[in-house]
Amino acid sequence: MRPVEPILSAGMAEVRIVAASPEAARRVAEVLRHCFPATEQRSYPAGHDGGTRLHITVDTTQTPEPNATAPPWPATSKSAARDRPHADEV
Template sequence: MDRNEPEALPPAGYAEVRIVAASPDAARMVADILRHCFAGGEQRSYPTPGGGTRLHLTVDTAHPAGPARSWLSTSRPPSGTGPHAEEP
């Protein structure tokens, strides 16, 4: 891809995550943690100059997985609790 071309955005509710690490094991550990928090697709890894690893992962932010579900729901403000339009 040309650096001047805009990067395609993932679909709504998804995020593209890129992990760059000195070793493939370190990149996989971070990807595993993200998969415990969010549903996601397959990861893709690529070598980087100097022997490191670049790992790409797509996560579904609309459908949290496992233990993150409770943390995500409590960290978001409840909907409908702000002032109404007619309130100061």
């Protein structure tokens, strides 16, 4: 039986980050917090190789004004897992 996911308010998004290290997960969360108001992040161990799972809830109804000092976003994004679903996805 899968745990029941909490129902989020309109405009809220639950983001789950899985990274090889806590530092990598924190860096991604930092970019998200720069773009959207967010709750405090929650981190958990992921797997047996020292990986980290980080959860953060962001409010997509509020976005910052364009800023020249904003961190750059990759022009392209490729995923190694692009063609297969994650273990917890249906």
